[in-house]
Amino acid sequence: MTPQTQAALTTQPPVVATMVLYFVAVAGIAWWATRRTRSVRDFFVAGGTIGLFPMAMAAMAASLSGFAFIGGPGLVYTVGIGAVYVLLPLSLTTSMTAWLLAGKLRALADSHGAYTIPDAIGIRYQSPAAQGLAGVALLVAVIGYLATNFLALGVVLGAVLGVSVTTGVWIGALVTLAYSVSGGALAGVYTDVLQGSVMAVASILVFALAMSAGAGTEGFAATIVPADPAFLGPFGKLTPMAALSLFFVFGIGALGQPHVLHKFYMLKDPARLRWYPMVMTIAMSLTVLLFVGVGLAVKALVVRGEMPPLGRADDATPAFLTQYAPSWLAGLVFAGVAAAIMSSVNAFLSIGAAAVTHDIPRALGRTVRDELRWGRLSTLVISLLAAAVASRSQAMVAFLGIFGYGLFASTLVPALAIGLSWPGATRAGAIASIGTGLAVSLVMESLAYMRVFTFPAGVTATALALVSSLLVFLVVSRLTPGTGGRTETRSRSKQ
Protein backbone atom coordinates (compact mmCIF):
# COMPACT_ATOMS: atom_id res chain seq x y z
CA MET A 1 0.00 0.00 0.00
CA THR A 2 1.40 3.41 -0.89
CA PRO A 3 1.77 5.96 1.92
CA GLN A 4 -0.91 8.14 0.27
CA THR A 5 -3.46 5.34 0.22
CA GLN A 6 -2.56 4.34 3.74
CA ALA A 7 -2.98 7.91 4.96
CA ALA A 8 -6.31 8.26 3.16
CA LEU A 9 -7.66 5.14 4.86
CA THR A 10 -6.33 5.92 8.29
CA THR A 11 -7.97 9.32 8.45
CA GLN A 12 -11.44 7.92 7.71
CA PRO A 13 -13.43 7.29 10.92
CA PRO A 14 -16.13 5.26 9.05
CA VAL A 15 -13.43 2.84 7.88
CA VAL A 16 -12.18 2.31 11.43
CA ALA A 17 -15.76 2.12 12.76
CA THR A 18 -16.73 -0.59 10.21
CA MET A 19 -13.66 -2.61 11.11
CA VAL A 20 -14.32 -2.32 14.87
CA LEU A 21 -17.98 -3.30 14.34
CA TYR A 22 -16.84 -6.35 12.42
CA PHE A 23 -14.47 -7.41 15.22
CA VAL A 24 -17.27 -7.02 17.78
CA ALA A 25 -19.51 -9.30 15.69
CA VAL A 26 -16.72 -11.90 15.46
CA ALA A 27 -16.26 -11.77 19.24
CA GLY A 28 -20.00 -12.33 19.74
CA ILE A 29 -19.98 -15.41 17.51
CA ALA A 30 -16.89 -16.76 19.30
CA TRP A 31 -18.58 -16.36 22.70
CA TRP A 32 -21.68 -18.22 21.44
CA ALA A 33 -19.62 -21.02 19.83
CA THR A 34 -17.36 -21.55 22.85
CA ARG A 35 -20.34 -22.52 24.99
CA ARG A 36 -21.22 -25.21 22.43
CA THR A 37 -17.77 -26.75 21.87
CA ARG A 38 -17.48 -29.77 24.15
CA SER A 39 -15.86 -32.59 22.15
CA VAL A 40 -13.01 -33.05 19.70
CA ARG A 41 -15.53 -33.45 16.84
CA ASP A 42 -17.17 -30.19 17.92
CA PHE A 43 -13.75 -28.55 17.81
CA PHE A 44 -12.56 -29.85 14.43
CA VAL A 45 -15.80 -30.43 12.46
CA ALA A 46 -18.47 -28.50 14.40
CA GLY A 47 -19.97 -31.81 15.53
CA GLY A 48 -21.23 -32.48 11.98
CA THR A 49 -24.22 -30.20 12.60
CA ILE A 50 -23.89 -27.54 9.92
CA GLY A 51 -26.50 -26.73 7.26
CA LEU A 52 -25.75 -26.43 3.56
CA PHE A 53 -25.78 -22.63 3.32
CA PRO A 54 -23.35 -22.04 6.22
CA MET A 55 -21.14 -24.86 4.91
CA ALA A 56 -21.00 -23.43 1.39
CA MET A 57 -20.40 -19.91 2.69
CA ALA A 58 -17.63 -21.22 4.94
CA ALA A 59 -16.05 -23.09 2.01
CA MET A 60 -16.25 -19.96 -0.13
CA ALA A 61 -14.80 -17.68 2.56
CA ALA A 62 -11.99 -20.12 3.30
CA SER A 63 -11.07 -20.61 -0.35
CA LEU A 64 -10.82 -16.89 -1.11
CA SER A 65 -7.98 -15.19 0.70
CA GLY A 66 -7.13 -11.48 0.57
CA PHE A 67 -5.83 -12.17 -2.94
CA ALA A 68 -9.38 -11.94 -4.29
CA PHE A 69 -9.65 -8.32 -3.12
CA ILE A 70 -6.07 -7.02 -3.37
CA GLY A 71 -3.72 -9.21 -5.43
CA GLY A 72 -6.34 -10.30 -7.97
CA PRO A 73 -7.44 -6.83 -9.15
CA GLY A 74 -3.76 -5.89 -9.32
CA LEU A 75 -3.09 -8.92 -11.50
CA VAL A 76 -5.95 -7.97 -13.85
CA TYR A 77 -4.56 -4.42 -14.05
CA THR A 78 -1.14 -5.85 -14.97
CA VAL A 79 -1.88 -8.75 -17.34
CA GLY A 80 -5.48 -8.09 -18.39
CA ILE A 81 -7.74 -11.01 -19.29
CA GLY A 82 -4.89 -13.46 -18.56
CA ALA A 83 -5.58 -13.00 -14.84
CA VAL A 84 -9.15 -14.20 -15.31
CA TYR A 85 -7.81 -17.72 -15.98
CA VAL A 86 -7.51 -18.03 -12.20
CA LEU A 87 -11.32 -17.74 -12.00
CA LEU A 88 -12.35 -19.32 -15.30
CA PRO A 89 -12.51 -22.95 -14.03
CA LEU A 90 -14.67 -21.96 -11.04
CA SER A 91 -17.89 -23.77 -11.90
CA LEU A 92 -16.08 -26.76 -13.39
CA THR A 93 -14.05 -27.11 -10.22
CA THR A 94 -17.01 -26.71 -7.86
CA SER A 95 -19.03 -29.39 -9.64
CA MET A 96 -16.03 -31.73 -9.99
CA THR A 97 -15.32 -31.36 -6.26
CA ALA A 98 -18.91 -32.27 -5.49
CA TRP A 99 -18.91 -35.27 -7.83
CA LEU A 100 -15.53 -36.59 -6.68
CA LEU A 101 -15.34 -35.75 -3.02
CA ALA A 102 -18.30 -34.16 -1.27
CA GLY A 103 -20.48 -37.23 -0.73
CA LYS A 104 -17.54 -39.55 -0.12
CA LEU A 105 -15.91 -37.41 2.55
CA ARG A 106 -19.25 -36.81 4.23
CA ALA A 107 -19.91 -40.56 4.25
CA LEU A 108 -16.47 -41.28 5.74
CA ALA A 109 -17.36 -38.98 8.63
CA ASP A 110 -20.35 -41.21 9.39
CA SER A 111 -18.91 -44.62 8.66
CA HIS A 112 -15.40 -44.17 10.10
CA GLY A 113 -15.62 -41.02 12.20
CA ALA A 114 -13.16 -39.26 9.88
CA TYR A 115 -12.60 -35.60 10.72
CA THR A 116 -9.34 -34.67 9.01
CA ILE A 117 -8.46 -34.85 5.33
CA PRO A 118 -5.48 -37.17 5.97
CA ASP A 119 -7.98 -39.38 7.85
CA ALA A 120 -9.71 -40.03 4.52
CA ILE A 121 -6.38 -41.06 2.96
CA GLY A 122 -5.54 -43.29 5.91
CA ILE A 123 -8.94 -45.03 5.71
CA ARG A 124 -8.92 -45.37 1.92
CA TYR A 125 -5.50 -47.01 1.79
CA GLN A 126 -5.54 -48.58 5.28
CA SER A 127 -2.24 -46.84 5.77
CA PRO A 128 -1.22 -44.73 8.78
CA ALA A 129 1.99 -43.96 6.84
CA ALA A 130 0.06 -42.35 3.98
CA GLN A 131 -2.04 -40.46 6.51
CA GLY A 132 1.05 -39.24 8.39
CA LEU A 133 2.86 -38.21 5.21
CA ALA A 134 -0.19 -36.24 4.08
CA GLY A 135 -0.30 -34.67 7.56
CA VAL A 136 3.34 -33.57 7.26
CA ALA A 137 2.72 -32.07 3.80
CA LEU A 138 -0.32 -30.19 5.08
CA LEU A 139 1.55 -28.92 8.14
CA VAL A 140 4.40 -27.51 6.01
CA ALA A 141 1.92 -25.83 3.68
CA VAL A 142 -0.19 -24.51 6.57
CA ILE A 143 2.75 -22.81 8.29
CA GLY A 144 3.71 -21.08 5.04
CA TYR A 145 0.14 -20.02 4.35
CA LEU A 146 -0.38 -18.77 7.91
CA ALA A 147 2.74 -16.61 7.91
CA THR A 148 1.78 -14.90 4.63
CA ASN A 149 -1.82 -14.43 5.71
CA PHE A 150 -0.82 -12.96 9.07
CA LEU A 151 1.51 -10.53 7.31
CA ALA A 152 -1.26 -9.51 4.88
CA LEU A 153 -3.63 -9.06 7.84
CA GLY A 154 -1.00 -6.92 9.55
CA VAL A 155 -0.68 -4.69 6.48
CA VAL A 156 -4.46 -4.18 6.21
CA LEU A 157 -5.08 -3.63 9.92
CA GLY A 158 -1.99 -1.44 10.17
CA ALA A 159 -3.33 0.80 7.41
CA VAL A 160 -6.89 0.98 8.71
CA LEU A 161 -6.17 1.33 12.42
CA GLY A 162 -3.11 3.53 11.96
CA VAL A 163 -0.70 1.17 13.73
CA SER A 164 2.53 -0.52 12.61
CA VAL A 165 2.43 -3.69 10.51
CA THR A 166 3.86 -5.66 13.46
CA THR A 167 1.08 -4.42 15.75
CA GLY A 168 -1.43 -5.19 13.00
CA VAL A 169 -0.07 -8.74 12.74
CA TRP A 170 -0.51 -9.31 16.47
CA ILE A 171 -3.99 -7.73 16.63
CA GLY A 172 -5.15 -9.90 13.72
CA ALA A 173 -3.45 -13.02 15.09
CA LEU A 174 -4.87 -12.61 18.58
CA VAL A 175 -8.43 -11.97 17.36
CA THR A 176 -8.31 -15.01 15.03
CA LEU A 177 -6.61 -17.09 17.68
CA ALA A 178 -9.21 -16.18 20.30
CA TYR A 179 -12.15 -17.48 18.32
CA SER A 180 -10.24 -20.42 16.80
CA VAL A 181 -9.01 -21.72 20.17
CA SER A 182 -12.22 -21.14 22.07
CA GLY A 183 -14.94 -21.91 19.56
CA GLY A 184 -13.05 -24.19 17.14
CA ALA A 185 -14.79 -25.13 13.89
CA LEU A 186 -18.20 -23.96 15.10
CA ALA A 187 -16.91 -20.42 15.64
CA GLY A 188 -14.97 -20.76 12.38
CA VAL A 189 -18.03 -21.68 10.32
CA TYR A 190 -20.33 -19.00 11.68
CA THR A 191 -17.69 -16.28 11.51
CA ASP A 192 -17.11 -17.54 7.95
CA VAL A 193 -20.79 -16.95 7.20
CA LEU A 194 -20.43 -13.39 8.48
CA GLN A 195 -17.12 -12.99 6.68
CA GLY A 196 -18.45 -14.48 3.43
CA SER A 197 -21.49 -12.18 3.56
CA VAL A 198 -19.31 -9.12 4.13
CA MET A 199 -17.07 -10.18 1.23
CA ALA A 200 -20.00 -10.81 -1.15
CA VAL A 201 -21.80 -7.55 -0.34
CA ALA A 202 -18.58 -5.52 -0.61
CA SER A 203 -17.72 -7.19 -3.91
CA ILE A 204 -21.14 -6.55 -5.50
CA LEU A 205 -21.20 -2.89 -4.46
CA VAL A 206 -17.65 -2.18 -5.61
CA PHE A 207 -18.25 -4.03 -8.88
CA ALA A 208 -21.25 -1.81 -9.64
CA LEU A 209 -19.18 1.26 -8.84
CA ALA A 210 -16.27 0.00 -10.96
CA MET A 211 -18.51 -0.68 -13.95
CA SER A 212 -20.01 2.77 -13.87
CA ALA A 213 -16.72 4.61 -13.26
CA GLY A 214 -14.51 2.47 -15.48
CA ALA A 215 -16.62 1.93 -18.57
CA GLY A 216 -17.25 5.64 -19.08
CA THR A 217 -19.32 6.59 -22.09
CA GLU A 218 -17.32 4.53 -24.61
CA GLY A 219 -17.08 1.20 -22.82
CA PHE A 220 -14.03 -0.80 -21.74
CA ALA A 221 -13.03 -2.16 -25.15
CA ALA A 222 -13.14 1.20 -26.94
CA THR A 223 -11.05 2.74 -24.15
CA ILE A 224 -8.45 0.04 -23.52
CA VAL A 225 -7.90 -1.73 -26.87
CA PRO A 226 -6.42 1.22 -28.83
CA ALA A 227 -3.95 1.90 -26.00
CA ASP A 228 -3.10 -1.69 -25.14
CA PRO A 229 -4.46 -4.24 -27.70
CA ALA A 230 -3.17 -7.33 -25.86
CA PHE A 231 -4.89 -6.42 -22.57
CA LEU A 232 -8.35 -7.60 -23.67
CA GLY A 233 -7.03 -10.39 -25.91
CA PRO A 234 -8.13 -13.97 -25.11
CA PHE A 235 -4.99 -14.63 -23.06
CA GLY A 236 -4.40 -11.03 -21.97
CA LYS A 237 -0.73 -10.12 -21.78
CA LEU A 238 0.21 -13.68 -20.80
CA THR A 239 1.40 -16.29 -23.26
CA PRO A 240 -1.27 -18.90 -24.12
CA MET A 241 0.81 -21.47 -22.24
CA ALA A 242 0.94 -19.31 -19.10
CA ALA A 243 -2.80 -18.60 -19.17
CA LEU A 244 -3.72 -22.25 -19.71
CA SER A 245 -1.31 -23.25 -16.98
CA LEU A 246 -3.23 -20.99 -14.57
CA PHE A 247 -6.42 -22.78 -15.63
CA PHE A 248 -4.80 -26.14 -14.84
CA VAL A 249 -3.28 -25.15 -11.51
CA PHE A 250 -6.40 -23.37 -10.21
CA GLY A 251 -8.90 -25.72 -11.87
CA ILE A 252 -7.48 -29.11 -10.98
CA GLY A 253 -5.42 -27.96 -7.99
CA ALA A 254 -8.58 -26.73 -6.28
CA LEU A 255 -9.65 -30.36 -5.87
CA GLY A 256 -6.91 -30.74 -3.27
CA GLN A 257 -7.44 -27.74 -1.00
CA PRO A 258 -8.05 -29.21 2.48
CA HIS A 259 -9.45 -26.03 4.04
CA VAL A 260 -12.37 -26.31 1.59
CA LEU A 261 -12.75 -30.11 1.55
CA HIS A 262 -12.68 -30.26 5.35
CA LYS A 263 -16.03 -28.44 5.39
CA PHE A 264 -17.82 -31.50 3.93
CA TYR A 265 -17.28 -33.33 7.23
CA MET A 266 -19.32 -30.64 8.97
CA LEU A 267 -22.54 -31.04 6.98
CA LYS A 268 -25.49 -32.33 8.97
CA ASP A 269 -27.63 -33.82 6.17
CA PRO A 270 -25.75 -35.29 3.15
CA ALA A 271 -28.90 -35.10 1.01
CA ARG A 272 -28.47 -31.33 1.03
CA LEU A 273 -25.29 -31.75 -1.05
CA ARG A 274 -27.57 -31.75 -4.09
CA TRP A 275 -27.51 -27.95 -4.04
CA TYR A 276 -23.89 -27.48 -2.96
CA PRO A 277 -22.46 -26.64 -6.43
CA MET A 278 -25.31 -24.22 -7.07
CA VAL A 279 -24.94 -22.34 -3.77
CA MET A 280 -21.14 -22.38 -3.91
CA THR A 281 -21.01 -21.24 -7.54
CA ILE A 282 -23.38 -18.33 -6.93
CA ALA A 283 -21.51 -17.26 -3.77
CA MET A 284 -18.10 -17.50 -5.44
CA SER A 285 -19.24 -15.75 -8.62
CA LEU A 286 -20.62 -12.79 -6.68
CA THR A 287 -17.56 -12.52 -4.46
CA VAL A 288 -15.03 -12.49 -7.30
CA LEU A 289 -16.82 -9.68 -9.19
CA LEU A 290 -14.54 -7.16 -7.48
CA PHE A 291 -11.46 -9.09 -8.68
CA VAL A 292 -12.36 -8.51 -12.34
CA GLY A 293 -14.27 -5.24 -12.08
CA VAL A 294 -11.69 -3.17 -10.22
CA GLY A 295 -8.79 -4.41 -12.35
CA LEU A 296 -10.57 -3.47 -15.58
CA ALA A 297 -11.89 -0.18 -14.22
CA VAL A 298 -8.52 1.01 -12.96
CA LYS A 299 -6.89 0.15 -16.29
CA ALA A 300 -9.57 2.12 -18.17
CA LEU A 301 -9.31 5.07 -15.77
CA VAL A 302 -5.51 5.14 -16.16
CA VAL A 303 -5.80 4.99 -19.98
CA ARG A 304 -8.29 7.89 -19.95
CA GLY A 305 -5.96 9.86 -17.69
CA GLU A 306 -8.50 10.01 -14.87
CA MET A 307 -6.17 8.17 -12.50
CA PRO A 308 -2.36 8.20 -12.36
CA PRO A 309 -0.61 4.92 -13.30
CA LEU A 310 -0.19 2.71 -10.24
CA GLY A 311 3.21 2.47 -8.58
CA ARG A 312 2.39 -1.06 -7.46
CA ALA A 313 -0.25 -3.35 -8.95
CA ASP A 314 -1.54 -4.26 -5.47
CA ASP A 315 -2.65 -0.65 -5.03
CA ALA A 316 -5.44 -1.09 -7.61
CA THR A 317 -8.22 -1.69 -5.05
CA PRO A 318 -7.08 0.83 -2.38
CA ALA A 319 -6.46 3.51 -5.04
CA PHE A 320 -9.86 2.94 -6.66
CA LEU A 321 -11.66 3.00 -3.31
CA THR A 322 -9.85 6.12 -2.16
CA GLN A 323 -10.85 8.01 -5.30
CA TYR A 324 -14.30 6.64 -6.16
CA ALA A 325 -15.94 4.95 -3.17
CA PRO A 326 -17.66 6.52 -0.16
CA SER A 327 -15.64 5.93 2.99
CA TRP A 328 -18.20 3.52 4.49
CA LEU A 329 -17.82 1.30 1.41
CA ALA A 330 -14.04 1.45 1.68
CA GLY A 331 -14.49 0.36 5.28
CA LEU A 332 -16.70 -2.53 4.21
CA VAL A 333 -14.13 -3.66 1.62
CA PHE A 334 -11.27 -3.56 4.10
CA ALA A 335 -13.41 -5.42 6.62
CA GLY A 336 -14.01 -7.86 3.74
CA VAL A 337 -10.27 -8.21 3.12
CA ALA A 338 -9.62 -8.81 6.82
CA ALA A 339 -12.55 -11.25 6.82
CA ALA A 340 -11.18 -13.17 3.84
CA ILE A 341 -7.77 -13.49 5.45
CA MET A 342 -9.11 -14.41 8.89
CA SER A 343 -11.44 -17.09 7.55
CA SER A 344 -8.54 -18.70 5.66
CA VAL A 345 -6.31 -18.45 8.74
CA ASN A 346 -8.95 -20.09 10.92
CA ALA A 347 -9.30 -22.99 8.47
CA PHE A 348 -5.53 -23.45 8.23
CA LEU A 349 -5.17 -23.41 12.01
CA SER A 350 -7.71 -26.19 12.31
CA ILE A 351 -5.94 -28.31 9.66
CA GLY A 352 -2.50 -27.71 11.18
CA ALA A 353 -3.69 -28.53 14.70
CA ALA A 354 -5.36 -31.72 13.48
CA ALA A 355 -2.14 -32.77 11.70
CA VAL A 356 -0.15 -32.29 14.92
CA THR A 357 -2.57 -33.92 17.35
CA HIS A 358 -4.16 -36.58 15.16
CA ASP A 359 -2.62 -37.43 11.77
CA ILE A 360 1.11 -37.47 12.54
CA PRO A 361 0.73 -39.28 15.90
CA ARG A 362 -1.35 -41.96 14.13
CA ALA A 363 1.45 -42.55 11.65
CA LEU A 364 3.81 -43.00 14.59
CA GLY A 365 1.45 -45.50 16.20
CA ARG A 366 0.40 -43.16 18.99
CA THR A 367 -2.95 -41.81 20.07
CA VAL A 368 -3.34 -38.47 21.81
CA ARG A 369 -5.66 -38.92 24.79
CA ASP A 370 -7.34 -35.55 25.23
CA GLU A 371 -7.44 -34.39 21.61
CA LEU A 372 -9.69 -31.41 22.37
CA ARG A 373 -7.21 -29.96 24.86
CA TRP A 374 -4.19 -30.73 22.68
CA GLY A 375 -6.03 -29.43 19.63
CA ARG A 376 -6.55 -26.09 21.38
CA LEU A 377 -2.94 -26.02 22.54
CA SER A 378 -1.63 -26.85 19.05
CA THR A 379 -3.80 -24.11 17.55
CA LEU A 380 -2.27 -21.68 20.03
CA VAL A 381 1.33 -22.75 19.36
CA ILE A 382 1.03 -22.85 15.56
CA SER A 383 -0.68 -19.47 15.52
CA LEU A 384 1.88 -17.78 17.78
CA LEU A 385 4.73 -19.32 15.77
CA ALA A 386 3.33 -18.08 12.46
CA ALA A 387 2.57 -14.62 13.87
CA ALA A 388 6.10 -14.38 15.29
CA VAL A 389 7.58 -15.25 11.88
CA ALA A 390 5.24 -12.77 10.14
CA SER A 391 6.12 -9.94 12.51
CA ARG A 392 9.87 -10.53 12.51
CA SER A 393 11.02 -11.52 9.04
CA GLN A 394 9.30 -10.55 5.80
CA ALA A 395 12.00 -12.46 3.89
CA MET A 396 11.13 -15.63 5.79
CA VAL A 397 7.44 -15.02 5.11
CA ALA A 398 8.13 -14.60 1.41
CA PHE A 399 10.05 -17.88 1.40
CA LEU A 400 7.48 -19.85 3.43
CA GLY A 401 4.63 -18.39 1.44
CA ILE A 402 5.70 -20.14 -1.76
CA PHE A 403 4.81 -23.53 -0.22
CA GLY A 404 1.08 -23.48 0.09
CA TYR A 405 -1.31 -24.03 -2.73
CA GLY A 406 1.10 -26.23 -4.70
CA LEU A 407 1.81 -28.52 -1.77
CA PHE A 408 -1.88 -28.99 -1.06
CA ALA A 409 -2.65 -29.64 -4.73
CA SER A 410 0.21 -32.01 -5.52
CA THR A 411 -0.15 -34.09 -2.37
CA LEU A 412 -3.96 -34.38 -2.26
CA VAL A 413 -5.33 -34.33 -5.82
CA PRO A 414 -4.03 -37.78 -6.89
CA ALA A 415 -4.24 -39.73 -3.63
CA LEU A 416 -7.48 -38.20 -2.37
CA ALA A 417 -9.51 -36.77 -5.26
CA ILE A 418 -8.69 -39.48 -7.80
CA GLY A 419 -7.98 -42.25 -5.30
CA LEU A 420 -11.38 -42.16 -3.58
CA SER A 421 -13.07 -42.89 -6.92
CA TRP A 422 -10.61 -45.29 -8.53
CA PRO A 423 -10.53 -48.84 -7.18
CA GLY A 424 -7.17 -49.43 -8.89
CA ALA A 425 -5.42 -46.89 -6.66
CA THR A 426 -2.95 -48.56 -4.31
CA ARG A 427 -1.29 -47.72 -1.02
CA ALA A 428 2.13 -47.61 -2.72
CA GLY A 429 0.75 -45.29 -5.40
CA ALA A 430 -0.68 -42.95 -2.77
CA ILE A 431 2.51 -42.82 -0.70
CA ALA A 432 4.68 -42.35 -3.81
CA SER A 433 2.51 -39.54 -5.15
CA ILE A 434 2.30 -37.70 -1.82
CA GLY A 435 6.10 -38.03 -1.47
CA THR A 436 6.61 -36.82 -5.04
CA GLY A 437 4.33 -33.83 -4.54
CA LEU A 438 6.11 -32.92 -1.32
CA ALA A 439 9.62 -33.33 -2.77
CA VAL A 440 9.01 -31.64 -6.14
CA SER A 441 7.18 -28.71 -4.53
CA LEU A 442 9.83 -28.09 -1.87
CA VAL A 443 12.83 -28.51 -4.19
CA MET A 444 11.48 -26.69 -7.26
CA GLU A 445 9.94 -23.81 -5.30
CA SER A 446 13.14 -23.37 -3.26
CA LEU A 447 15.39 -23.42 -6.33
CA ALA A 448 13.15 -20.96 -8.14
CA TYR A 449 12.97 -18.71 -5.07
CA MET A 450 16.77 -18.73 -4.78
CA ARG A 451 16.95 -17.94 -8.50
CA VAL A 452 19.09 -20.98 -9.20
CA PHE A 453 17.13 -21.14 -12.44
CA THR A 454 14.07 -19.54 -13.98
CA PHE A 455 11.17 -21.45 -15.49
CA PRO A 456 10.02 -20.76 -19.07
CA ALA A 457 6.80 -18.75 -19.41
CA GLY A 458 3.85 -20.76 -18.18
CA VAL A 459 5.85 -23.33 -16.23
CA THR A 460 5.57 -23.15 -12.45
CA ALA A 461 6.78 -25.39 -9.65
CA THR A 462 3.16 -25.96 -8.62
CA ALA A 463 2.21 -27.19 -12.09
CA LEU A 464 5.25 -29.47 -12.32
CA ALA A 465 4.61 -30.90 -8.86
CA LEU A 466 0.95 -31.56 -9.67
CA VAL A 467 1.67 -33.25 -13.01
CA SER A 468 4.52 -35.30 -11.51
CA SER A 469 2.44 -36.54 -8.59
CA LEU A 470 -0.46 -37.43 -10.90
CA LEU A 471 1.78 -39.49 -13.18
CA VAL A 472 3.60 -41.18 -10.30
CA PHE A 473 0.26 -42.05 -8.68
CA LEU A 474 -1.10 -43.64 -11.87
CA VAL A 475 2.09 -45.53 -12.78
CA VAL A 476 2.90 -46.86 -9.29
CA SER A 477 -0.73 -47.87 -8.72
CA ARG A 478 -0.66 -49.83 -11.98
CA LEU A 479 2.57 -51.59 -11.04
CA THR A 480 1.69 -52.52 -7.47
CA PRO A 481 -0.93 -54.87 -6.02
CA GLY A 482 -4.21 -53.45 -4.72
CA THR A 483 -4.66 -52.22 -1.20
CA GLY A 484 -7.77 -54.16 -0.42
CA GLY A 485 -8.92 -51.13 1.48
CA ARG A 486 -11.98 -49.05 1.06
CA THR A 487 -12.21 -48.23 -2.63
CA GLU A 488 -15.30 -46.16 -2.74
CA THR A 489 -17.55 -44.52 -0.25
CA ARG A 490 -21.08 -43.51 -0.93
CA SER A 491 -23.08 -40.95 0.92
CA ARG A 492 -26.47 -41.93 2.18
CA SER A 493 -29.50 -39.74 1.88
CA LYS A 494 -30.64 -40.47 5.42
CA GLN A 495 -28.58 -41.71 8.27
Added chain:
Amino acid sequence: MPRAFGITSVAAGSVCLALAYGLAFTRRGVTAGPWLMVAGLAALSAGIIVLGAMREAKNRRMLWLTLAVVVVQLVAGFGFALAYPERNPQAPQLLLGLPVRTAVVLYGVGVLPLLVLPLVYALTFETQVTPPE
Protein backbone atom coordinates in the same frame (compact mmCIF):
# COMPACT_ATOMS: atom_id res chain seq x y z
CA MET B 1 -16.53 -49.56 -18.22
CA PRO B 2 -17.03 -45.85 -17.39
CA ARG B 3 -14.39 -46.15 -14.68
CA ALA B 4 -11.87 -47.61 -17.13
CA PHE B 5 -12.67 -44.78 -19.54
CA GLY B 6 -12.36 -42.26 -16.71
CA ILE B 7 -8.96 -43.35 -15.47
CA THR B 8 -7.64 -43.74 -19.04
CA SER B 9 -8.79 -40.22 -19.76
CA VAL B 10 -7.11 -38.94 -16.57
CA ALA B 11 -3.89 -40.72 -17.57
CA ALA B 12 -4.01 -39.39 -21.16
CA GLY B 13 -4.68 -35.88 -19.88
CA SER B 14 -1.79 -36.06 -17.41
CA VAL B 15 0.58 -37.26 -20.16
CA CYS B 16 -0.50 -34.40 -22.46
CA LEU B 17 0.07 -31.87 -19.69
CA ALA B 18 3.48 -33.37 -18.86
CA LEU B 19 4.46 -33.16 -22.53
CA ALA B 20 3.26 -29.55 -22.71
CA TYR B 21 5.40 -28.58 -19.72
CA GLY B 22 8.34 -30.59 -21.04
CA LEU B 23 8.11 -28.94 -24.46
CA ALA B 24 7.99 -25.51 -22.82
CA PHE B 25 11.70 -25.94 -22.13
CA THR B 26 12.31 -26.29 -25.91
CA ARG B 27 11.56 -24.08 -28.91
CA ARG B 28 8.76 -26.35 -30.12
CA GLY B 29 6.88 -25.68 -26.93
CA VAL B 30 5.71 -22.25 -28.08
CA THR B 31 3.39 -23.72 -30.72
CA ALA B 32 2.72 -27.28 -29.59
CA GLY B 33 2.57 -26.60 -25.83
CA PRO B 34 -0.74 -24.71 -25.68
CA TRP B 35 -2.50 -27.30 -27.87
CA LEU B 36 -1.23 -30.10 -25.65
CA MET B 37 -2.46 -28.11 -22.63
CA VAL B 38 -5.93 -27.83 -24.17
CA ALA B 39 -6.02 -31.56 -24.98
CA GLY B 40 -4.71 -32.39 -21.51
CA LEU B 41 -7.20 -30.15 -19.71
CA ALA B 42 -10.14 -31.56 -21.69
CA ALA B 43 -9.10 -35.19 -21.13
CA LEU B 44 -8.32 -34.68 -17.45
CA SER B 45 -11.58 -32.83 -16.74
CA ALA B 46 -13.60 -35.43 -18.63
CA GLY B 47 -11.88 -38.28 -16.81
CA ILE B 48 -12.47 -36.70 -13.42
CA ILE B 49 -16.16 -36.11 -14.11
CA VAL B 50 -16.57 -39.71 -15.28
CA LEU B 51 -14.77 -41.09 -12.22
CA GLY B 52 -16.77 -38.95 -9.85
CA ALA B 53 -20.21 -39.01 -11.40
CA MET B 54 -20.84 -42.15 -13.41
CA ARG B 55 -21.40 -44.85 -10.89
CA GLU B 56 -25.02 -45.75 -11.27
CA ALA B 57 -26.88 -46.93 -14.35
CA LYS B 58 -29.54 -44.21 -14.41
CA ASN B 59 -29.19 -40.79 -15.91
CA ARG B 60 -26.04 -41.75 -17.77
CA ARG B 61 -27.34 -40.09 -20.93
CA MET B 62 -27.55 -36.70 -19.27
CA LEU B 63 -24.07 -37.10 -17.82
CA TRP B 64 -22.54 -38.20 -21.12
CA LEU B 65 -24.18 -35.17 -22.72
CA THR B 66 -22.74 -32.91 -20.03
CA LEU B 67 -19.37 -34.51 -20.50
CA ALA B 68 -19.51 -33.85 -24.23
CA VAL B 69 -20.45 -30.23 -23.56
CA VAL B 70 -17.51 -29.79 -21.16
CA VAL B 71 -15.02 -31.28 -23.63
CA VAL B 72 -16.41 -29.29 -26.56
CA GLN B 73 -16.48 -25.99 -24.68
CA LEU B 74 -12.88 -26.45 -23.50
CA VAL B 75 -11.49 -27.59 -26.86
CA ALA B 76 -13.60 -25.25 -28.99
CA GLY B 77 -13.26 -22.23 -26.67
CA PHE B 78 -9.51 -22.38 -26.18
CA GLY B 79 -8.93 -23.84 -29.67
CA PHE B 80 -10.76 -20.93 -31.30
CA ALA B 81 -8.59 -18.45 -29.39
CA LEU B 82 -5.41 -20.32 -30.36
CA ALA B 83 -6.25 -21.06 -33.99
CA TYR B 84 -7.53 -17.69 -35.15
CA PRO B 85 -5.19 -14.82 -34.36
CA GLU B 86 -6.77 -11.37 -34.35
CA ARG B 87 -6.44 -9.79 -37.81
CA ASN B 88 -6.92 -6.26 -36.61
CA PRO B 89 -5.71 -6.04 -33.01
CA GLN B 90 -6.23 -2.26 -32.83
CA ALA B 91 -9.92 -2.47 -33.75
CA PRO B 92 -11.20 -6.01 -33.22
CA GLN B 93 -14.77 -7.11 -33.82
CA LEU B 94 -16.73 -7.06 -30.59
CA LEU B 95 -19.18 -9.58 -29.15
CA LEU B 96 -21.09 -8.58 -26.02
CA GLY B 97 -18.58 -5.80 -25.36
CA LEU B 98 -15.42 -7.89 -25.76
CA PRO B 99 -13.19 -8.87 -28.70
CA VAL B 100 -14.79 -11.96 -30.28
CA ARG B 101 -12.03 -14.43 -29.31
CA THR B 102 -12.04 -13.19 -25.72
CA ALA B 103 -15.84 -13.35 -25.57
CA VAL B 104 -15.81 -16.97 -26.79
CA VAL B 105 -13.35 -17.95 -24.05
CA LEU B 106 -14.95 -15.97 -21.21
CA TYR B 107 -18.59 -16.71 -21.97
CA GLY B 108 -18.04 -20.19 -23.41
CA VAL B 109 -15.50 -21.62 -20.99
CA GLY B 110 -16.23 -19.42 -17.97
CA VAL B 111 -19.90 -18.46 -17.89
CA LEU B 112 -21.73 -21.29 -19.69
CA PRO B 113 -20.67 -24.01 -17.22
CA LEU B 114 -21.70 -21.70 -14.37
CA LEU B 115 -25.25 -22.16 -15.55
CA VAL B 116 -25.11 -25.79 -16.69
CA LEU B 117 -22.95 -27.89 -14.36
CA PRO B 118 -24.52 -27.10 -10.96
CA LEU B 119 -27.93 -27.78 -12.51
CA VAL B 120 -26.82 -31.13 -13.96
CA TYR B 121 -25.33 -32.04 -10.59
CA ALA B 122 -28.60 -31.28 -8.84
CA LEU B 123 -30.71 -33.14 -11.42
CA THR B 124 -28.56 -36.28 -11.29
CA PHE B 125 -27.88 -36.16 -7.55
CA GLU B 126 -30.29 -38.84 -6.31
CA THR B 127 -28.97 -41.61 -8.50
CA GLN B 128 -25.38 -40.58 -9.00
CA VAL B 129 -24.21 -39.30 -5.68
CA THR B 130 -26.83 -40.46 -3.25
CA PRO B 131 -27.69 -44.02 -4.27
CA PRO B 132 -30.75 -45.67 -2.81
CA GLU B 133 -30.31 -47.54 0.44
